[in-house]
Amino acid sequence: MDDKLMLMIPGPTPVPEQVLLALAKHPFGHRSGEFGKLMAEVTENLKWLHQTQNDVLCLTASGTGAMEAGIINFLSPGDRVLVGCNGKFGDRWAELPEAFGLNVDKVTAEWGQPLDPEQIRAKLEADTDKQIKAVIITHSETSTGVLNDLETINRHVKAHGEALIIVDAVTSLGAVNLPIDEWGLDVVASGSQKAYMIPPGLGFVSVGPKAWEAYKTAKLPRFYLDLGKYRKDAAKNTTPFTPPVNLMVALHTALRMMKAEGLESIYGRHQRLMNATREAMKGLSLPLFAPDGFGSPAITAVAPTGVDSEKIRSVMKKRFDIVLAGGQDHLKGKIFRIGHLGFVSDRDILAAVASLEATLREVGYEGFTPGAGVAAAARVFAQS
Numbered sequence: 001m002d003d004k005l006m007l008m009i010p011g012p013t014p015v016p017e018q019v020l021l022a023l024a025k026h027p028f029g030h031r032s033g034e035f036g037k038l039m040a041e042v043t044e045n046l047k048w049l050h051q052t053q054n055d056v057l058c059l060t061a062s063g064t065g066a067m068e069a070g071i072i073n074f075l076s077p078g079d080r081v082l083v084g085c086n087g088k089f090g091d092r093w094a095e096l097p098e099a100f101g102l103n104v105d106k107v108t109a110e111w112g113q114p115l116d117p118e119q120i121r122a123k124l125e126a127d128t129d130k131q132i133k134a135v136i137i138t139h140s141e142t143s144t145g146v147l148n149d150l151e152t153i154n155r156h157v158k159a160h161g162e163a164l165i166i167v168d169a170v171t172s173l174g175a176v177n178l179p180i181d182e183w184g185l186d187v188v189a190s191g192s193q194k195a196y197m198i199p200p201g202l203g204f205v206s207v208g209p210k211a212w213e214a215y216k217t218a219k220l221p222r223f224y225l226d227l228g229k230y231r232k233d234a235a236k237n238t239t240p241f242t243p244p245v246n247l248m249v250a251l252h253t254a255l256r257m258m259k260a261e262g263l264e265s266i267y268g269r270h271q272r273l274m275n276a277t278r279e280a281m282k283g284l285s286l287p288l289f290a291p292d293g294f295g296s297p298a299i300t301a302v303a304p305t306g307v308d309s310e311k312i313r314s315v316m317k318k319r320f321d322i323v324l325a326g327g328q329d330h331l332k333g334k335i336f337r338i339g340h341l342g343f344v345s346d347r348d349i350l351a352a353v354a355s356l357e358a359t360l361r362e363v364g365y366e367g368f369t370p371g372a373g374v375a376a377a378a379r380v381f382a383q384s
């Protein structure tokens with residue numbers, strides 16, 4: 001059936017009708033008064049969403065572009081950076097600074113496990129001559145569905161004193177509490193196709209005072225992603241280069257929707273969606289990939305035994321028009337991932353779990369009691 005597609009991948013995420021309608025408008029000039037007015041409200045609402053007084057800058061880029069900007073603007077060739085690697089995105093944030101000639105040191109954890117803050121503390125404490133200039137952490141590791149303990153890691157970075165903390169919050173911002181000012185996070189990057197409920201194309205970087213100090217002496221080359229340019233123009237409610245005007249209009253609408261829902265409700269909803277999904281998987285005797293207490297409110301990874309996860313994904317798509325994400329790299333065929341990020345409701349989870357039960361029957365998996373997944377999810381929804 002046409003137009004019944006349900007995206008349950010961790011980006012692009014579903015887009016609300018109000019936002020689709022906003023996208024359908026004619027573009028207008030980005031040097032116009034109309035754009036300036038829109039940008040002023042967008043900037044104010046982005047600061048609200050980021051819980052910060054820092055600059056929050058909009059780039060025409062995917063999340064990776066936002067991270068690249070968040071790294072290259074504040075560092076110089078040869079600088080030592082410490083990167084937390086426990087999945088595909090953590091690994092990317094080790095490769096990126098390497099490509100720019102930085103000296104990369106890693107703290108790793110097995111895929112599916114959280115980073116150990118103690119290992120990060122030990123590396124930082126051993127760095128008595130303060131050579132580590134930045135610590136790069138992926139808050140919600142989308143490839144494995146693990147939420148890293150950013151609050152604790154950040155405390156160790158603060159105790160170090162010199163290093164900036166640079167955060168990939170691409171699937172955590174707008175899904176889980178991330179109080180930038182309260183925690184003192186220097187650089188936080190995110191992307192439009194995740195919790196923002198708009199299509200791909202915009203990247204966001206929040207930059208604090210300590211990072212702007214580092215910017216003054218940072219020597220890596222920069223041009224299109226020179227955040228100083230974006231900061232200067234944002235003060236005049238404009239952008240240095242042509243922004244995707246239609247996406248900015250969509251963002252304006254989506255941020256108003258988020259404000260109307262409220263931060264507490266947004267975080268509560270994502271928590272509930274995660275709890276219901278995790279309980280449903282337990283009800284179906286499907287092993288969860290991330291341990292309890294470290295599940296990401298954006299995405300749940302499931303590691304079924306005795307059944308190919310790619311087969312599950314293909315039946316879910318063909319029979320029920322529900323798109324799940326697969327495993328990346330060595331996890332391909334071993335896990336499937338249910339995205340519950342952005343414009344997702346309790347009903348979507350019930351539909352997905354019921355369809356998954358029907359799919360399991362179809363692929364011949366018999367290790368579950370029919371209805372047990374839906375019942376477990378419904379129990380969570382009844383309680384919260």
Ligand SMILES: *Cc1c(COP(=O)(O)O)cnc(C)c1O
Pocket residue numbers: 010011062063064065089138140141142168170171191
């Ligand atoms: C989606 C995502 C990104 C950004 O990926 P792009 O394809 O560049 O938008 C970065 N980090 C995480 C954790 C993500 O989920």
